[in-house]
Structures are given as structure tokens and as C-alpha cells.
Amino acid sequence: MIRVLIADDQALVRGGFRVLVDSEPDMAVVGEAGDGGTAAALARETRPDVVLMDVQMPGVDGLEGVRRIVGDPELSGVRVLILTTFDQDDYAIEGLAAGASGFLLKNTDPAQLLHGIRVVAGGEELLSPGLTRRLIARMTTPSAVDHSVFDQLTTREREVVALAAQGLSNEEITRELVISPATTKTHISRALAKLGARDRAQLVALAYRHGLVQPG
Numbered sequence: 001m002i003r004v005l006i007a008d009d010q011a012l013v014r015g016g017f018r019v020l021v022d023s024e025p026d027m028a029v030v031g032e033a034g035d036g037g038t039a040a041a042l043a044r045e046t047r048p049d050v051v052l053m054d055v056q057m058p059g060v061d062g063l064e065g066v067r068r069i070v071g072d073p074e075l076s077g078v079r080v081l082i083l084t085t086f087d088q089d090d091y092a093i094e095g096l097a098a099g100a101s102g103f104l105l106k107n108t109d110p111a112q113l114l115h116g117i118r119v120v121a122g123g124e125e126l127l128s129p130g131l132t133r134r135l136i137a138r139m140t141t142p143s144a145v146d147h148s149v150f151d152q153l154t155t156r157e158r159e160v161v162a163l164a165a166q167g168l169s170n171e172e173i174t175r176e177l178v179i180s181p182a183t184t185k186t187h188i189s190r191a192l193a194k195l196g197a198r199d200r201a202q203l204v205a206l207a208y209r210h211g212l213v214q215p216g
Helices: 011-022 036-046 062-070 089-098 110-121 132-139 155-165 170-177 181-195 200-209
Strands: 002-007 027-033 050-054 079-084 102-105
Touching (some): 002 011, 011 027, 011 110, 027 036, 036 050, 050 110, 062 079, 062 089, 089 102, 102 110, 155 170, 155 181, 170 181, 181 200
Parallel strands (some): 050 079
16 A cells, blocks of 8 residues: 655645545555645654655745655655646756655646656656656756766666656556566666666766767
8 A cells, every 4th residue: 555645735736636546446645734844744653655745835845845854764765756836847856856756747647646656656766758858958967978888788778778768667668678577677776886876867867968868
């Protein structure tokens, strides 16, 4: 059972998310919060697997809420998925820098949102479709193409990294390459270790910075 905490300053929005999440047999809402500070406090009480965090809330906003949750050693297993009506790269960059595991717009299709919760609960990062290329373009600086940084990767590992850089989740990579989910996770883990990347976002940044894939 995936335990979900919802943080949004609008009760109607929280109610809609609650109905959607509770309708799934493998999910349950364990709490609601109207600001980031309350969300962090409730996270300590309820120990959710995933926090759906709005960005713009009165008082303590969602980004600060992310920082408080990620910075609490007792909440190391809690993952945060940012939800916002604002399709602005700055929010995504700040959110990921604060430690969020994903970023989706509130107008995302319900099925995609539920999929996103499962992806994040499973330990992966998730970016809104269409946002990845713009985000990475801002996170990286132009440099001469240097593929040599990927010489230590196997051909399959390169393929997996390239697909991750295009915004595909592990599940989608598994289908694309017709390999097992365990094999996909192994390739991602080995690529992270070989390239010295902290997380998936940094791995994607390397792919763009060194020309493994191109924006656009």
C-alpha cells in the first residue's frame, strides 16, 4: 500500500486528489496539509511514502516544505512529488535542488498522476512530459561535445542513459528495450556509479552536457 500525504492550500483541490488516490486499491491518503510546514509536521506523524506538494501556498511554501522533509533524517524514506499549476522551469530546478523526486502539473491526466505516484514511490525520479529538455538546457552550460565521458559505459548502458535523458521512466525504458525491470534498474545504477552522478537528474544533465542526446 502506497501511503500518500496531500499538501495544498485549497481544500477543494485536496479533496479531489484524495478521491482520486483513495480510489486506487494500492494507495491510501494518510493526511492533508494546507502549507509546507504542516506537511513536514504531518509527514513525521504519518510517515507517508509520497507527499504530493503544491508549490505556492501561504506561510511556508511547498519548496520550503520539501527542504524540511528531505532535511529530516527521520523522513529519509519519504519521497516528494511537486504539483503546481505553473509550468515554470524555476520551480522544477528549485524543487529538484531541494530534494524533490518529481515534478508534475496539476492539469496532468489523472492516470499520469497516479502513474507518477507509483514511479516516485518506487524510488525513481519523475519530470513533467515536455519539461525535461528545457530543464536540462538550463541546468547545463554549453560546452564542446565530449563523448569520451561515456567510454566507460557499455553500449546498453548508453542506450538506457539516453532514454532516461529523453524523460522516459524505468518502466518505459524496459518496454522500449524489451528487457526486464531489474535489468533496467541495474543499468541505471551502474551508469550512476561509473559517471559519479548523484541522482537521475544529474545523470540526465551529463547526457545533455556531453552530447549523448541533444535538446529539441
